Amino acid sequence: MSETGLPPPFPAAPELQTQQWFNSREPLSLGVLRGKVVVIEAFQMLCPGCVSHGLPQATRIHDTFNAADVAVLGLHTVFEHHEAMTPISLAAFLHEYRIRFPVGVDAPGNGSGMPKTMAAYRMQGTPTLLLIDRRGRLRAQHFGAASDLLVGAEIMKLMSEPPDP
Amino acid sequence: MSETGLPPPFPAAPELQTQQWFNSREPLSLGVLRGKVVVIEAFQMLCPGCVSHGLPQATRIHDTFNAADVAVLGLHTVFEHHEAMTPISLAAFLHEYRIRFPVGVDAPGNGSGMPKTMAAYRMQGTPTLLLIDRRGRLRAQHFGAASDLLVGAEIMKLMSEPPDP
Amino acid sequence: MSETGLPPPFPAAPELQTQQWFNSREPLSLGVLRGKVVVIEAFQMLCPGCVSHGLPQATRIHDTFNAADVAVLGLHTVFEHHEAMTPISLAAFLHEYRIRFPVGVDAPGNGSGMPKTMAAYRMQGTPTLLLIDRRGRLRAQHFGAASDLLVGAEIMKLMSEPPDP
Amino acid sequence: MSETGLPPPFPAAPELQTQQWFNSREPLSLGVLRGKVVVIEAFQMLCPGCVSHGLPQATRIHDTFNAADVAVLGLHTVFEHHEAMTPISLAAFLHEYRIRFPVGVDAPGNGSGMPKTMAAYRMQGTPTLLLIDRRGRLRAQHFGAASDLLVGAEIMKLMSEPPDP
Numbered sequence: 001m002s003e004t005g006l007p008p009p010f011p012a013a014p015e016l017q018t019q020q021w022f023n024s025r026e027p028l029s030l031g032v033l034r035g036k037v038v039v040i041e042a043f044q045m046l047c048p049g050c051v052s053h054g055l056p057q058a059t060r061i062h063d064t065f066n067a068a069d070v071a072v073l074g075l076h077t078v079f080e081h082h083e084a085m086t087p088i089s090l091a092a093f094l095h096e097y098r099i100r101f102p103v104g105v106d107a108p109g110n111g112s113g114m115p116k117t118m119a120a121y122r123m124q125g126t127p128t129l130l131l132i133d134r135r136g137r138l139r140a141q142h143f144g145a146a147s148d149l150l151v152g153a154e155i156m157k158l159m160s161e162p163p164d165p
Numbered sequence: 166m167s168e169t170g171l172p173p174p175f176p177a178a179p180e181l182q183t184q185q186w187f188n189s190r191e192p193l194s195l196g197v198l199r200g201k202v203v204v205i206e207a208f209q210m211l212c213p214g215c216v217s218h219g220l221p222q223a224t225r226i227h228d229t230f231n232a233a234d235v236a237v238l239g240l241h242t243v244f245e246h247h248e249a250m251t252p253i254s255l256a257a258f259l260h261e262y263r264i265r266f267p268v269g270v271d272a273p274g275n276g277s278g279m280p281k282t283m284a285a286y287r288m289q290g291t292p293t294l295l296l297i298d299r300r301g302r303l304r305a306q307h308f309g310a311a312s313d314l315l316v317g318a319e320i321m322k323l324m325s326e327p328p329d330p
Numbered sequence: 331m332s333e334t335g336l337p338p339p340f341p342a343a344p345e346l347q348t349q350q351w352f353n354s355r356e357p358l359s360l361g362v363l364r365g366k367v368v369v370i371e372a373f374q375m376l377c378p379g380c381v382s383h384g385l386p387q388a389t390r391i392h393d394t395f396n397a398a399d400v401a402v403l404g405l406h407t408v409f410e411h412h413e414a415m416t417p418i419s420l421a422a423f424l425h426e427y428r429i430r431f432p433v434g435v436d437a438p439g440n441g442s443g444m445p446k447t448m449a450a451y452r453m454q455g456t457p458t459l460l461l462i463d464r465r466g467r468l469r470a471q472h473f474g475a476a477s478d479l480l481v482g483a484e485i486m487k488l489m490s491e492p493p494d495p
Numbered sequence: 496m497s498e499t500g501l502p503p504p505f506p507a508a509p510e511l512q513t514q515q516w517f518n519s520r521e522p523l524s525l526g527v528l529r530g531k532v533v534v535i536e537a538f539q540m541l542c543p544g545c546v547s548h549g550l551p552q553a554t555r556i557h558d559t560f561n562a563a564d565v566a567v568l569g570l571h572t573v574f575e576h577h578e579a580m581t582p583i584s585l586a587a588f589l590h591e592y593r594i595r596f597p598v599g600v601d602a603p604g605n606g607s608g609m610p611k612t613m614a615a616y617r618m619q620g621t622p623t624l625l626l627i628d629r630r631g632r633l634r635a636q637h638f639g640a641a642s643d644l645l646v647g648a649e650i651m652k653l654m655s656e657p658p659d660p
Contacts, residue, residue, distance in 0.1 A: 317482025
């Protein structure tokens with residue numbers, strides 16, 4: 001399975017750049033979550049594959065693993081139809097779809113349509129699932145549908161590693 | 166199966182009251198469509214049951230029956246989160262979800278949150294599927310998920326009836 | 331939709347040739363069922379498409395339509411792995427899968443592997459869905475997966491026709 | 496997630512007692528597979544939950560993990576309808592359902608209907624998924640449907656452990 005994750009040396013995961021958070025009393029960052037495995041579901045609320053596959057998978061991850069070990073975040077990375085997917089629309093979407101985990105709104109980009117965190121990770125589109133280890137390194141980046149079996153294994157692999165070098 | 170449709174005498178279906186149409190060069194009405202069986206999928210773009218069940222079923226109906234006999238319409242009946250489901254957002258939604266059939270935007274209500282056509286039909290929520298016969302009478306109104314087998318049968322029942330009394 | 335059914339003139343449906351029945355106190359025949367629409371699901375118990383699609387669809391038909399109008403039958407048409415799909419095995423299969431409608435065992439063929447009723451209908455394989463009208467004529471024969479929407483419409487079309495010429 | 500696996504001290508997994516193997520040139524045993532993580536899907540060919548959930552999951556496990564690390568086996572544990580699920584019927588079933596991994600036939604029990612390996616593991620029914628670590632110890636036993644996310648994590652946990660004490 002090593003072919004599905006990124007090969008070593010593992011790069012430091014770029015810090016999140018967000019403008020707003022839902023389902024969290026305070027802004028979240030990779031720095032604050034260091035020590036946990038971090039799972040980030042990058043999505044757009046009007047992306048069919050995100051609604052049918054990516055977000056339900058993120059919810060299952062959130063429900064399956066212990067929050068002390070694994071932090072699950074959503075990241076709203078709008079790169080098209082910006083006027084249709086504003087934070088006001090996102091708030092209604094999260095309510096209707098019963099999304100309980102924290103969701104950050106990716107910071108608007110400079111000039112291009114792609115927001116800042118999405119650009120920093122060079123994502124190809126949505127949904128994209130990011131797995132970050134306890135030491136803050138990017139270990140897997142899946143564009144499109146990744147199977148639950150594979151993602152479950154990858155998360156456990158990172159859980160099994162010690163938090164410090 | 167007679168218990169699933171409405172009992173006779175069949176009421177005249179209230180005319181559509183819309184403010185805008187997508188996927189149609191001109192506004193549509195029950196008057197214009199008289200003579201065809203009319204299938205109307207009343208939905209909200211952020212309603213999970215509409216996205217997972219109602220709209221895919223409407224698309225299957227659109228793909229299965231001959232357009233000369235059966236007209237399939239969407240009706241965007243927003244009664245909550247109005248600011249999140251504007252026509253601008255709806256345009257992006259229809260594009261992303263590849264909805265090809267005509268979709269009307271229900272006219273805003275007077276004071277209450279419920280739009281005019283939705284109120285005229287006394288709908289209980291979304292998704293709601295309306296079946297209207299060739300003579301413009303309301304024959305079935307399903308709130309929630311109705312099975313394809315039942316809906317296919319109900320449509321054919323109306324197709325088998327003559328257009329004029 | 332007329333292209334999905336068989337074109338007129340509609341042939342008389344060949345009579346069933348069976349060696350045994352389950353879920354029925356007496357042997358069934360098209361002759362006995364004349365006046366009803368008859369739906370026959372031809373299947374093999376070890377055919378994956380029959381288990382995942384054909385038999386669940388037949389059960390939905392059985393649950394949706396009134397038994398006074400529509401008779402649903404299974405027909406076990408074994409044309410391969412005969413020793414693995416004997417009536418003894420079929421009895422256990424019907425019990426485990428909670429099949430409630432009558433199921434006949436197609437009579438063994440003469441020499442070839444194909445049983446008699448299957449040969450008389452020139453079926454291409456399993457699952458095959460047969461629709462027979464109130465006058466005993468074969469009106470549709472679907473090999474493989476037919477959609478619920480289409481099948482529901484076809485059954486209603488036959489229900490809407492008078493039993494006698 | 497520790498609550499889903501068995502608590503320590505971990506018992507030695509009882510050796511398989513089989514009468515016949517499919518998809519394997521020679522009989523398999525836990526002894527021979529020592530050093531690998533072993534995944535065993537205990538099933539009956541006429542058990543609906545095995546066909547719809549258990550066996551497809553076992554196939555996904557077989558397709559996802561490297562055979563050098565994880566051995567996937569089926570175990571046909573017939574405890575009811577014995578005459579309907581003989582090895583001859585099983586051979587046809589495995590062919591029709593394209594099961595590629597090795598499948599052993601559990602040895603008939605003494606007197607009771609339950610076969611020997613099934614009894615040794617005190618299984619409650621089928622499907623049952625067994626996970627055995629590299630040292631031959633039983634680490635998880637799931638009766639019914641276990642999620643892919645959980646099973647993927649459990650397998651990786653065992654893969655991450657060293658083969659020797």
